[in-house]
Structure formats: C-alpha cells, structure tokens
Amino acid sequence: MQDAQNANTQASEPAPIDGPADALELILSKLQTWFETFVASLPNLAVAVLVVILFYLLSKLVRSGIDRGLTKVSDNQQIARLLSSIARIATIAVGAFIALEILGQEKAVTSLLAGAGIIGLALGFAFQDVAANFISGVILALRRPFQTGDMVELNDTFGKVERVDLRATVLRTTEGQTVLIPNQNVLTNKIVNFTESPKRRIDVEVGVSYATDLEFAERIAREALEEVPNRDTDRPVEIFFGSFGGSSIDFVGRFWVPYHTHIDYLRAKHEGVKRIKSAFDANDITIPFPIRTLDFGIEGGQTLTQALTARNGEPVSTNGHA
Numbered sequence: 388m389q390d391a392q393n394a395n396t397q398a399s400e401p402a403p404i405d406g407p408a409d410a411l412e413l414i415l416s417k418l419q420t421w422f423e424t425f426v427a428s429l430p431n432l433a434v435a436v437l438v439v440i441l442f443y444l445l446s447k448l449v450r451s452g453i454d455r456g457l458t459k460v461s462d463n464q465q466i467a468r469l470l471s472s473i474a475r476i477a478t479i480a481v482g483a484f485i486a487l488e489i490l491g492q493e494k495a496v497t498s499l500l501a502g503a504g505i506i507g508l509a510l511g512f513a514f515q516d517v518a519a520n521f522i523s524g525v526i527l528a529l530r531r532p533f534q535t536g537d538m539v540e541l542n543d544t545f546g547k548v549e550r551v552d553l554r555a556t557v558l559r560t561t562e563g564q565t566v567l568i569p570n571q572n573v574l575t576n577k578i579v580n581f582t583e584s585p586k587r588r589i590d591v592e593v594g595v596s597y598a599t600d601l602e603f604a605e606r607i608a609r610e611a612l613e614e615v616p617n618r619d620t621d622r623p624v625e626i627f628f629g630s631f632g633g634s635s636i637d638f639v640g641r642f643w644v645p646y647h648t649h650i651d652y653l654r655a656k657h658e659g660v661k662r663i664k665s666a667f668d669a670n671d672i673t674i675p676f677p678i679r680t681l682d683f684g685i686e687g688g689q690t691l692t693q694a695l696t697a698r699n700g701e702p703v704s705t706n707g708h709a
Contacts, residue, residue: 431490431491432490434489435486435487435489436486438482438485438489439482439483439486442478442481442482442485443482445478445482446474446475446478447475449471449475450471450472450474451471453471453474454471470525516569519571520553520555520569520570521553521554521570523569523570523571523573523574523575524553524556524570526574527551527556527573528551532580533548533580533582533583534548535548535549535550535551536548536582537580537581538580538581538582538649539558539578539579539580539582540577540579540581541556541558541568541573541576541578541579542568542572542573542576544558544566546558546566547559547649549565551570553570554569554570555567555569556568556573561649581646581649582646582647585645585646585647586619586622586643586644586645586646587643587644587646587651587652588641588643589641589643589644589652589655589656589659590640590641591612591639591640591641591659591660591663592637592638593608593637593639593640594635594638594674595635595636595667595673595674595675596635596636596672596673596674596675598673599673601628604638604667604672605626605638607666607667607670607672608626608638608663608666608667609624609626609640610666611662611665611666612624612640612642612659612662612663613642615642615644615659615662616658617644617645617651617654617655618642618643618644618655619642619643619645622642622643624640624641624642625641626638626639626640626641627639627641633677634675634676634677635674635675640659640663642659
C-alpha cells in the first residue's frame with residue numbers, strides 16, 4: 388500500500404529538467420495550454436465584454452433619469468449630482484460582477500464582495516457622524532422644509548438660508564455672521580420657517596398709567612396701529628390688556644403685515660411703536676417709567692407728599708426740600 392502511494396506521488400511530480408531542450412519544451416507546452424484555454428474562453432470573454440459595455444451605457448441612462456427626477460423634487464444640485472453618480476457607479480459594478488461570473492471567476496466575485504463589506508463596515512463606524520449628516524442632508528433636500536433664501540430659525544439661530552451642503556446647512560444671520568449647523572441637528576430639532584407664510588403678525592407691547600381710562604387708551608392705540616403703512620387690512624387690529632405691571636397696566640397691540648424679508652417685519656414694528664407714542668402724547672396718555680410708590684399714610688392711597696404734609700402740617704416739595 389505504501390509503495391502504491393509513493394508511485395502515485397512520483398507520477399504527479401513534473402519530470403526533472405535535464406537541459407535547455409527540456410526547458411524550451413516545457414515553456415512551449417505551457418504557452419500552448421494557455422493559448423488553448425484562451426481560445427476556448429473567447430465566447431465567454433466576448434459576452435463578458437458585451438455585458439460591461441451594456442451596463443456602462445445603462446449607467447448613463449440611470450444617471451440622467453435620476454438627475455431629471457431629483458430636479459423635480461429638490462433644488463439642491465449638489466445632492467442630485469452625488470446621488471446620480473452613486474447610482475451610475477453601482478450600475479457599472481453590477482455589470483462587472485456579472486461579467487466575472489460569466490468568465491467563471493466566482494471566487495473573485497466572492498472575495499470582492501467580502502472585502503467591500505468589511506471596508507464598508509469599518510468606514511461606517513469611523514464616519515458615522517459624517518454619514519448621519521449626509522443622510523440628513525438628503526432627507527432635507529427631499530422633504531424641503533425650507534428653501535434657499537428663506538428666513539428660518541434652526542437650533543435657536545435666526546437667519547437666511549444660503550445653502551444646504553452635504554454635511555451642514557449654512558445660515559446668514561441678520562447681523563451678518565455665517566453659521567453652519569450640522570444637518571443631523573437640523574433634522575432632529577425644531578424648524579421655524581418665517582418665509583413659508585406670506586404674512587406675519589406684529590406684537591407691540593405697551594404700558595399705561597394706572598390712572599388712565601383703559602377704554603380711551605384702547606381706542607387711541609387701535610386707531611394709531613390702523614394707520615401703519617402696508618398693514619394687512621383684511622385682519623383687524625387687536626388690543627389685549629394682559630397684566631398689572633409694577634408701574635403700569637400692560638397691553639399688547641397686534642396687527643398683520645405682508646412678509647417677504649425680515650426688514651418688512653422690522654419696519655412695521657418700528658412704525659407701530661412710533662405711532663402709538665405720538666398718539667398717546669397727543670391725547671395725554673402716560674406711558675410710565677418703572678417706579679416705586681411708598682405709602683406712608685395710615686390709610687392707603689396717599690402719596691408721599693400728602694403723608695408728610697398730614698403728619699408735619701407743612702407742605703413738602705417733591706425735590707426733597709421743605
């Protein structure tokens with residue numbers, strides 16, 4: 388039995404090369420074998436090349452179709468180009484894998500897929516924040532909660548949207564600073580879009596003296612706000628008294644204006660404050676300073692001067708001198 392195994396081993400080993408003639412014969416034999424293998428695989432090679440060409444042309448069609456489709460749902464050309472490029476590369480890769488299968492390179496396909504999976508897993512752990520911001524940017528581009536030029540509030544930052552990149556949303560604040568907010572934070576937090584609605588409400592907070600006739604003050608304030616330029620006349624001016632302040636009775640006057648840019652809001656509020664002040668001055672309505680009144684009398688309601696006069700019998704001036 389052992390002798391048979393030794394004989395088989397010796398038969399499987401190549402014959403020793405005794406000289407240059409044997410070496411040349413071995414090389415020619417190998418070349419002939421390779422040539423015959425190449426000729427035999429020519430049909431499969433032709434089919435594989437044809438498959439690669441077809442998938443290459445198909446990738447162009449896929450890229451063009453995705454470009455047109457994303458243009459209809461998003462204005463972000465950067466994301467559209469990126470997604471279409473990814474789709475094109477994926478299409479070409481599928482064609483390459485099919486071509487390798489036709490050529491009988493199943494092991495090569497398996498090795499490539501395994502390597503791609505390991506590399507993708509490693510990159511996923513290493514760049515998980517980058518991937519999260521990228522995916523969030525894609526979702527923002529598709530959902531479109533705001534557009535370039537909109538006035539928004541994101542993460543307690545108010546400003547105009549300049550652009551949405553793959554990693555961050557870029558805002559220009561009203562003070563002129565550029566703020567980059569990661570797309571993941573934008574998507575997972577509150578988004579306030581002031582431009583989406585064509586009109587905006589202006590609130591003007593005012594306080595009047597406790598001695599003021601509130602009905603009269605309300606009428607004067609309403610008439611003043613009704614004269615604000617560019618006011619939306621389809622909505623009435625509203626006056627609401629809300630609280631008893633430390634030195635005044637406070638109310639808020641509300642009216643609406645068309646809103647296109649933030650300067651529209653600022654100008655309207657500017658006009659509202661000026662007109663209420665002018666109207667109150669013309670009608671002797673006092674907007675009091677923050678003050679404190681000390682009551683020295685036994686009975687409430689007496690001023691400091693009255694209390695001191697009643698106690699000492701002499702009038703006291705308000706500047707502190709008798």
